[in-house]
Amino acid sequence: xxxxxxxxxxxxxxxxxxxxxxxxxxxxxxxxxxxxxxxxxxxxxxxxxxxxxxxxxxxxxxxxxxxxxxxxxxxxxxxxxxxxxxxxxxxxxxxxxxxxxxxxxxxxxxxxxxxxxxxxxxxxxxxxxxxxxxxxxxxxxxxxxxxxxxxxxxxxxxxxxxxxxxxxxxxxxxxxxxxxxxxxxxxxxxxxxxxxxxxxxxxxxxxxxxxxxxxxxxxxxxxxxxxxxxxxxxxxxxxxxxxxxxxxxxxxxxxxxxxxxxxxxxxxxxxxxxxxxxxxxxxxxxxxxxxxxxxxxx
Amino acid sequence: xxxxxxxxxxxxxxxxxxxxxxxxxxxxxxxxxxxxxxxxxxxxxxxxxxxxxxxxxxxxxxxxxxxxxxxxxxxxxxxxxxxxxxxxxxxxxxxxxxxxxxxxxxxxxxxxxxxxxxxxxxxxxxxxxxxxxxxxxxxxxxxxxxxxxxxxxxxxxxxxxxxxxxxxxxxxxxxxxxxxxxxxxxxxxxxxxxxxxxxxxxxxxxxxxxxxxxxxxxxxxxxxxxxxxxxxxxxxxxxxxxxxxxxxxxxxxxxxxxxxxxxxxxxxxxxxxxxxxxxxxxxxxxxxxxxxxxxxxx
Numbered sequence: 001x002x003x004x005x006x007x008x009x010x011x012x013x014x015x016x017x018x019x020x021x022x023x024x025x026x027x028x029x030x031x032x033x034x035x036x037x038x039x040x041x042x043x044x045x046x047x048x049x050x051x052x053x054x055x056x057x058x059x060x061x062x063x064x065x066x067x068x069x070x071x072x073x074x075x076x077x078x079x080x081x082x083x084x085x086x087x088x089x090x091x092x093x094x095x096x097x098x099x100x101x102x103x104x105x106x107x108x109x110x111x112x113x114x115x116x117x118x119x120x121x122x123x124x125x126x127x128x129x130x131x132x133x134x135x136x137x138x139x140x141x142x143x144x145x146x147x148x149x150x151x152x153x154x155x156x157x158x159x160x161x162x163x164x165x166x167x168x169x170x171x172x173x174x175x176x177x178x179x180x181x182x183x184x185x186x187x188x189x190x191x192x193x194x195x196x197x198x199x200x201x202x203x204x205x206x207x208x209x210x211x212x213x214x215x216x217x218x219x220x221x222x223x224x225x226x227x228x229x230x231x232x233x234x235x236x237x238x239x240x241x242x243x244x245x246x247x248x249x250x251x252x253x254x255x256x257x258x259x260x261x262x263x264x265x266x267x268x269x270x271x272x273x274x275x276x277x278x279x280x281x282x283x284x285x286x287x288x289x290x291x292x293x294x295x296x297x298x
Numbered sequence: 299x300x301x302x303x304x305x306x307x308x309x310x311x312x313x314x315x316x317x318x319x320x321x322x323x324x325x326x327x328x329x330x331x332x333x334x335x336x337x338x339x340x341x342x343x344x345x346x347x348x349x350x351x352x353x354x355x356x357x358x359x360x361x362x363x364x365x366x367x368x369x370x371x372x373x374x375x376x377x378x379x380x381x382x383x384x385x386x387x388x389x390x391x392x393x394x395x396x397x398x399x400x401x402x403x404x405x406x407x408x409x410x411x412x413x414x415x416x417x418x419x420x421x422x423x424x425x426x427x428x429x430x431x432x433x434x435x436x437x438x439x440x441x442x443x444x445x446x447x448x449x450x451x452x453x454x455x456x457x458x459x460x461x462x463x464x465x466x467x468x469x470x471x472x473x474x475x476x477x478x479x480x481x482x483x484x485x486x487x488x489x490x491x492x493x494x495x496x497x498x499x500x501x502x503x504x505x506x507x508x509x510x511x512x513x514x515x516x517x518x519x520x521x522x523x524x525x526x527x528x529x530x531x532x533x534x535x536x537x538x539x540x541x542x543x544x545x546x547x548x549x550x551x552x553x554x555x556x557x558x559x560x561x562x563x564x565x566x567x568x569x570x571x572x573x574x575x576x577x578x579x580x581x582x583x584x585x586x587x588x589x590x591x592x593x594x595x596x
Contacts, residue, residue, distance in 0.1 A: 029460050083410075088408075089406045111381060112463075114413075115416065122443065122447050123443070126447065142440065146425070153417035158410050162327050162407065165406050
């Protein structure tokens with residue numbers, strides 16, 4: 001399969017859904033709408049929503065029931081980037097080649113645009129596409145909102161972010177870096193895969209398989225990100241590189257070196273792909289996304 | 299009825315539930331847990347959760363089904379205070395007589411503690427107390443999560459906050475102040491009342507009654523807050539007064555003067571209480587809470 005084409009098609013599907021789901025311009029004060037749009041449509045790869053769709057389809061899911069969740073996952077990811085970029089945390093001026101939200105709209109609006117995206121994400125997960133009204137899966141939706149909340153909250157992404165900040169400038173060990181990565185990034189990647197699988201109707205064994213895929217993929221993804229921060233080309237990435245080192249961030253390269261980190265990242269992707277061996281070509285997108293993650297240059 | 303005693307008893311019930319529902323200390327990095335605790339147990343009046351319980355009980359609700367929602371409403375309120383107090387927005391050093399979250403834990407942790415409380419609030423709304431497992435009300439819960447999300451998000455509290463910030467230092471008219479108040483404060487007060495009523499099983503007519511009560515109460519509550527910022531005693535309130543004026547905030551007193559604002563606030567409470575006339579003594583707590591709101595000194 002042509003993974004670049006697949007990613008492009010799914011990205012367009014996600015972008016169109018995000019446009020539909022975001023409160024309309026007329027309903028909001030102009031700056032708030034612009035600030036949310038600015039960060040939501042800043043050229044993100046849409047990895048999390050695409051993973052949820054690929055997982056949904058790999059287990060036999062069809063239709064649009066996945067779209068509100070896919071978009072919610074992206075809105076949560078975007079809010080976390082807006083808040084991370086604020087002077088209170090990373091103080092970053094550029095992301096994906098564009099000025100960060102607070103550089104354009106000021107810190108107050110950026111903070112609130114992030115709060116707004118997080119809140120709208122949870123509201124969106126209560127939404128069911130019109131065509132799918134008959135499914136009667138409210139108990140399932142409640143479980144998924146809980147799972148996404150767990151992955152995004154203090155026991156997941158927010159918790160990992162706090163340990164990341166508290167580890168800056170300190171000599172940290174591998175278990176600490178692993179904790180940061182599996183919580184800050186891994187939890188939401190895993191949740192994306194599991195939400196798709198559960199909504200697609202995966203039974204226990206298949207869900208375990210995809211969980212193993214998601215766990216290994218999540219860690220691999222963040223290690224690849226760490227490596228790009230060392231070796232990536234700023235022009236391709238649209239943001240400064242080398243910032244982890246200058247900020248004394250706890251990363252895989254800082255603990256294991258670049259060569260060993262690359263090896264680990266590749267091993268984890270192999271474990272992730274291997275976990276899918278009982279699945280046929282319907283899981284090819286998941287396999288290719290995993291391979292893309294360590295091959296990407298941005 | 300003795301409203302002070304009622305408020306105290308319900309506050310204790312809410313506090314105990316909040317303690318139970320917050321992720322435990324051992325599960326979190328120490329500072330994150332402390333920062334959430336600091337702001338969540340800083341002596342808040344628990345108006346929103348108590349309103350939801352009073353509304354739930356006024357329509358015949360019994361048991362603990364309301365508690366996760368009551369606590370979620372308070373967690374959302376607390377997150378909004380933490381973010382409002384940040385230097386990026388109001389830059390307040392004290393609240394309820396204690397240093398604000400970022401003064402104790404730094405801006406990064408305060409920002410993330412707010413994000414964490416907002417996320418945990420939505421997760422909590424998927425939780426059902428053990429004793430209430432049999433009710434099968436998932437569709438109801440989905441509707442309530444949507445309603446709270448609407449009230450807390452860009453079409454509610456966050457939206458009102460943005461207009462509030464954008465109006466600072468400008469000459470604003472009454473409709474603008476009313477927009478700010480009904481969105482920034484009113485929406486969550488109204489949602490508290492409606493969540494209680496819906497969970498308690500209120501039918502359409504009763505829900506309309508309580509909606510009318512909640513709308514008028516919400517606006518009255520914020521006008522009373524504005525008046526306290528002008529006339530309140532800093533020692534009783536545990537924070538600086540006169541700050542709205544010095545910041546050029548859009549408030550009722552700034553547009554209508556203190557005397558006229560007091561008159562409006564009182565009229566709105568009367569309309570709120572009057573809306574409950576078809577209800578008996580089971581709605582006395584709602585009536586007394588409304589009267590307390592304009593009589594309070596903190």
